[in-house]
Amino acid sequence: MTWITKEKKGELALTGLQGGLNLLQTWTETNAQTKKEVAQNNKIDDKRLNEILKINEEYTTKINNLLYDTELGCKFKSTEDIFIMIIEIIMLDLEYDYHEIINNFTRTIDTEEFIQAHQKAVKEREVRLETEYQEKLNRYETKMKEYEDKMKEQQSKSFFKRILSEEIKKPRKPIRRE
Structure with a gap:
């Protein structure tokens, strides 16, 4: 018996997906700003480097928590594994290489x-x-x-x-x- 209803699983899946995409967007924006600074200055000072490393560590921790500490309470363990794999594919923008998996996921939830x-x-x-x-x-x-x-x-x-x-x-x- 699971502790979460089908409706809650859908809500949780959507929330996880939105959270992951928001994290990725913020991370991408930070990286773009950093690249711009490095291109302009051709160097980066120690203070800024430490800030970047701290931000990178923070986002890496959040992404790892999202991907590997997620417990959805699914009936089958493989359901959680598949969901996490799909989140990872989307976060890493690998849909082009995993289009069969994404199509299957879309077909399953597009009801x-x-x-x-x-x-x-x-x-x-x-x-x-x-x-x-x-x-x-x-x-x-x-x-x-x-x-x-x-x-x-x-x-x-x-x-x-x-x-x-x-x-x-x-x-x-x-x-x-x-």
């Missing part, structure tokens, strides 16, 4: 059922986020009521007692995740 399942998963996520937000909002409102009561109590004290009393912090209103 009305997949699209409907994805739309359902998006709606389920929205409901979950709204529920999560409402719970946080309820806790905030309770804390806000306590804050207001403490402020009223403090206002009824004399001037010197107010100065010497501890500061009352106003609760922060939660922000809904998107």
Whole structure:
């Protein structure tokens, strides 16, 4: 039995794909900027080189986490392996050499059922986020009521007692995740 529904797998697959593509785009932009600097100056200073190496290490770590630490909770281990292989092909822009694999992947997910399942998963996520937000909002409102009561109590004290009393912090209103 898997811990994740088919709908969630679709959402997770899309999220992973989008995340990987965003990482690759950022990495590509950074590399293009670096090449431009090297071409203009014909050299790169130590500080900039260390920055580049740090960025490279960060992105390498993220890509390795994406590719090799991904656990989708699939029924079959080979499903995860295939998905990760496809992500890697896309990230490395190797579709031309792996067109049979990409065509198979596209044929598999390019169905009305997949699209409907994805739309359902998006709606389920929205409901979950709204529920999560409402719970946080309820806790905030309770804390806000306590804050207001403490402020009223403090206002009824004399001037010197107010100065010497501890500061009352106003609760922060939660922000809904998107």
